Amino acid sequence: GQNIDQPTEMTATEGAIVQINCTYQTSGFNGLFWYQQHAGEAPTFLSYNVLDGLEEKGRFSSFLSRSKGYSYLLLKELQMKDSASYLCAVQDSNYQLIWGAGTKLIIKP
Amino acid sequence: DGGITQSPKYLFRKEGQNVTLSCEQNLNHDAMYWYRQDPGQGLRLIYYSQIVNDFQKGDIAEGYSVSREKKESFPLTVTSAQKNPTAFYLCASSYTGRDHQPQHFGDGTRLSIL
Numbered sequence: 001g002q003n004i005d006q007p008t009e010m011t012a013t014e015g016a017i018v019q020i021n022c023t024y025q026t027s028g029f030n031g032l033f034w035y036q037q038h039a040g041e042a043p044t045f046l047s048y049n050v051l052d053g054l055e056e057k058g059r060f061s062s063f064l065s066r067s068k069g070y071s072y073l074l075l076k077e078l079q080m081k082d083s084a085s086y087l088c089a090v091q092d093s094n095y096q097l098i099w100g101a102g103t104k105l106i107i108k109p
Numbered sequence: 110d111g112g113i114t115q116s117p118k119y120l121f122r123k124e125g126q127n128v129t130l131s132c133e134q135n136l137n138h139d140a141m142y143w144y145r146q147d148p149g150q151g152l153r154l155i156y157y158s159q160i161v162n163d164f165q166k167g168d169i170a171e172g173y174s175v176s177r178e179k180k181e182s183f184p185l186t187v188t189s190a191q192k193n194p195t196a197f198y199l200c201a202s203s204y205t206g207r208d209h210q211p212q213h214f215g216d217g218t219r220l221s222i223l
Contacts, residue, residue, distance in 0.1 A: 004151065031209045042199065042214035043152075050209060087151070095207050096167075099151030 002026045004100035011106045020073045020086050020103045028093020034073045035087040083107045111136045115200050115215035121223045130185045130218045132200035140206025141183040146197040159206040
């Protein structure tokens with residue numbers, strides 16, 4: 001079967017760094033996406049990885065290891081507005097997205 | 110501004126009633142999708158369409174129907190056969206649906222049972 005695993009909830013302090021992990025088992029792999037979703041709102045695209053390694057985009061970075069079926073999203077210099085759910089999604093061999101349940105990130109002052 | 114518009118934002122359904130959720134995009138995307146989001150679960154695909162006048166069932170299509178008569182529009186009907194329709198419904202679109210381009214989402218419709 002297809003499976004995406006993420007921690008349900010994480011807590012971090014404003015100004016700190018947090019790493020959100022995602023492990024996956026899917027039928028085929030055409031890339032991995034990270035999205036941010038504030039409560040009651042639409043998911044917004046953060047990053048895409050298809051090759052192994054780190055992709056950096058401002059305060060956010062995303063890492064992929066295809067051999068380990070593993071990715072993480074790294075958020076630096078955390079701000080209160082970063083409080084949201086972070087969704088990991090893998091694009092399978094049919095280009096369909098398989099979604100994890102999301103990680104709710106709580107930022108404390 | 111280009112984007113995806115979903116309406117209404119909130120919708121209430123009575124027993125035995127069909128309701129239709131609207132989704133319109135002006136991004137000139139070929140592919141469009143409908144997802145259902147329930148608490149504690151990942152987004153689940155209901156239907157998708159990669160071209161006008163063609164659509165495919167997703168993982169949870171039972172109790173739902175769609176049409177794709179225009180490139181810009183992909184309405185979803187929640188029929189009375191869907192016994193547990195209370196959820197947050199998200200419409201998305203992407204360039205072709207066969208590449209690595211990200212999906213862009215509308216603001217969602219929250220459907221509840223009266």
